[in-house]
Amino acid sequence: MKGRERTKRGSHADTLIDGERFEQTGATVELRMRRARASEYPILWGATLQTAWDDLPEDERKRLDRRRWEAHFRKKIEPYFEGNRTEKYMAEGASGEFLGYLVLGESGFLTPETHAFIYDIWVVPEHRGKGVGKSLVEWAGEWARKRGHRKIKLEVAETNARARHVYESLGFRAERRYMGRILE
Numbered sequence: 001m002k003g004r005e006r007t008k009r010g011s012h013a014d015t016l017i018d019g020e021r022f023e024q025t026g027a028t029v030e031l032r033m034r035r036a037r038a039s040e041y042p043i044l045w046g047a048t049l050q051t052a053w054d055d056l057p058e059d060e061r062k063r064l065d066r067r068r069w070e071a072h073f074r075k076k077i078e079p080y081f082e083g084n085r086t087e088k089y090m091a092e093g094a095s096g097e098f099l100g101y102l103v104l105g106e107s108g109f110l111t112p113e114t115h116a117f118i119y120d121i122w123v124v125p126e127h128r129g130k131g132v133g134k135s136l137v138e139w140a141g142e143w144a145r146k147r148g149h150r151k152i153k154l155e156v157a158e159t160n161a162r163a164r165h166v167y168e169s170l171g172f173r174a175e176r177r178y179m180g181r182i183l184e
């Protein structure tokens with residue numbers, strides 16, 4: 001871990017990164033970021049499965065059995081969660097309270113260049129709406145810059161209005177659309 005390093009970027013970030021602390025200019029959210037322990041993975045699994053389930057298209061979700069879907073989806077994302085394709089960070093507040101987590105990694109498919117990728121972001125329900133989500137996204141951007149990436153990407157459900165607002169307000173823009181049409 002490097003010492004405390006202060007960087008100022010644009011209007012939002014006045015960040016202490018790798019010093020396990022984050023401050024957002026004009027906001028009061030202070031995050032202490034640390035790697036998740038393997039014993040904490042069940043927390044990440046539970047929240048991720050819930051988010052993915054909530055974000056399924058309505059017409060598909062109503063045809064699925066939750067338990068069977070979970071078994072299927074777990075297998076799909078296991079390499080990202082249990083292997084070392086991603087880095088998992090827990091966010092804690094000033095008094096050590098658990099605020100949320102980030103699952104970060106790389107992704108590249110269309111071009112030879114890889115981009116940083118936010119595989120998952122989650123804030124404890126009682127801490128939502130206080131700027132934690134935005135601060136986590138900012139922290140992810142700093143994490144990516146430190147690794148030499150020039151872009152950070154993510155995927156979000158069209159129906160997840162809160163998450164979309166968080167990303168758009170921090171400069172993320174839709175680049176492709178994943179489209180579906182129900183065939184009667």
Ligand SMILES: CC(C)(COP(=O)(O)OP(=O)(O)OC[C@H]1O[C@@H](n2cnc3c(N)ncnc32)[C@H](O)[C@@H]1OP(=O)(O)O)[C@@H](O)C(=O)NCCC(=O)NCCS
Pocket residue numbers: 051120121122123124127128129130131132133134135155156157160161162163165166169
């Ligand atoms: C998405 C999530 C990470 C945001 O975290 P958060 O701590 O609530 O985010 P913040 O407090 O930083 O910001 C919330 C913003 O959304 C806005 N918002 C809240 N509900 C909204 C809604 N239904 N539609 C649009 N914007 C909404 C708030 O006004 C606030 O914006 P503002 O600061 O510009 O006023 C959190 O809601 C979460 O964990 N959701 C479940 C998991 C999830 O959906 N993850 C994303 C997967 S892609």
